[in-house]
Amino acid sequence: MLRLAVPNKGALSEGAQNMLKEAGYRSRRDSKELVVVDEENGCELFFLRPRDIAVYVGEGTLDAGITGRDMLIDSGAPVEEIMTLGFGASTFRLAARAGTMRSVKDLDGQRIATSYAGLLEKYLSDEGVDARVIKLDGAVETAIRLGVADAVADVVETGTTLRNVGLEVFGDPIMRSEGVLIKQQGAVDTHSLEQLVRRLQGVVHARDFVMMDYDIRAERIEEAIALTPGMEGPTVSPLHREGWVAVRAMVRRKGHQQVMDKLWDIGARAILVTDIYACRL
Ligand SMILES: Nc1ncnc2c1ncn2[C@@H]1O[C@H](COP(=O)(O)OP(=O)(O)OP(=O)(O)O)[C@@H](O)[C@H]1O
Ligand SMILES: O=P(O)(O)OC[C@H]1O[C@H](OP(=O)(O)OP(=O)(O)O)[C@H](O)[C@@H]1O
Ligand SMILES: [Mg+2]
CATH class of the missing domain: 3.40.190.10 (Periplasmic binding protein-like II)
Structure with a gap:
């Protein structure tokens, strides 16, 4: 079982719990519940004071924890950051x-x-x-x-x-x-920790990116790809309409309206933007 520390109150608490919920982990029923066993995901969640989290993780009694970078530096505990979480700045x-x-x-x-x-x-x-x-x-x-x-x-x-x-x-x-995921310094990554990191990264990406679909004349495709390069490259599929293609790419949420304006200016039409519910990149 992966043993994970989660802030039980304070400025990071809600952000951390929302993120874990979106990543598919069990939530606690009320704020008095201090330990949640999530059998399905092979994880035990310990709700602790944000200030104490680096100490527990540094001692190696817990495998990972969510805390603020300022708190982990303040504690002086032997822990390292695995990833930033995009909240609690x-x-x-x-x-x-x-x-x-x-x-x-x-x-x-x-x-x-x-x-x-x-x-x-x-x-x-x-x-x-x-x-x-x-x-x-x-x-x-x-x-x-x-x-x-x-x-x-x-x-x-x-x-x-x-x-x-x-x-x-x-x-x-x-x-x-900002809010960060931490582990003990030098600790080897277990399969369950890697899975947690992949899930949290999925949540961060799903929040940071939107999915963009549009149609464009085939001869403008290179300009369009320059605007929406996607992750590994956008998906380009033929349209039933002669000389046109359909494009699908992940685009940063921040600035996506400007990208839509530029696509429109080079002749793209039927530009659709949708939220990404979950992803693994
Ligand atoms: N107003 C705030 N906005 C955003 N992040 C904050 C704010 N206040 C604190 N933080 C961050 O949240 C983390 C925990 O701070 P918090 O204030 O929740 O803990 P605390 O002061 O120990 O607890 P409490 O305030 O409940 O006594 C720190 O990393 C801090 O940088
Ligand atoms: O710049 P602001 O948006 O006003 O936020 C900063 C305040 O938030 C935190 O206080 P908290 O509510 O955690 O109370 P505390 O001082 O008792 O920790 C922090 O210690 C500051 O006092
Ligand atoms: Mg405080």
Whole structure:
């Protein structure tokens, strides 16, 4: 059985569970269910705190897990990324009262509150800055108002939380994070892990791509293929109508309307776009 760790709450939880469901794995009935045995797929799902997932996987007690890149770096656990999952994107940044700090160098001798002490300490040491790190569990943005810290280092997505308390980001982003699938460093890939990866990659592709079908005059086919090269090359089939062909290709969802415009301009007609329900590439 493949033992997989899934975030039980927080910003990655819904994205991870939706993705596993789309990949054909059993869902939990309610948020109090901590372990789900999915006999049919040879998989046990363990619902754990996102922060603990890298630790379990690093210890080798679980085969793989879904977590955020920032959390796995913060944990310092011996794990490696297998693939990015396309959700849970965020940036890890420094922030302080508007106008008080410009760069990381201004943090020398100051106090910085964060829930990601491992990640922040590594960054400060790389930057040669000597500051005091105040480790808090969450809601770190309030630490400045309460006089516990001079700056914070935290996850920023929309920036709303910072704005609400009158803070501003400064310096370069410390890191960009997103949801990732991880395994223990150097662990050999089992058949069931490879199958999970193929399934998740199928979900990522099905979300990123659409299927495009259209008809075009045979003499314009090379221009059309340049616009819709597909994966291994598009499928081109004869049409009943003399001198015309039908083309079918996977196209990136982002920008597919522009591709349709360009196809139209070179004479393509009956251009159809459909969602891909599932795929294995
Ligand atoms: N607002 C957000 N938008 C997108 N991703 C986020 C956001 N907040 C956190 N994340 C990402 O989600 C992951 C887990 O963060 P989350 O906030 O869920 O955990 P936590 O803070 O330990 O848990 P909790 O907030 O429940 O105490 C991290 O990788 C982080 O980068
Ligand atoms: O830029 P924004 O879109 O406002 O998102 C960033 C906020 O989201 C997370 O908080 P969370 O809800 O996880 O609470 P926490 O601070 O208790 O972890 C993070 O720690 C920030 O506070
Ligand atoms: Mg949080």
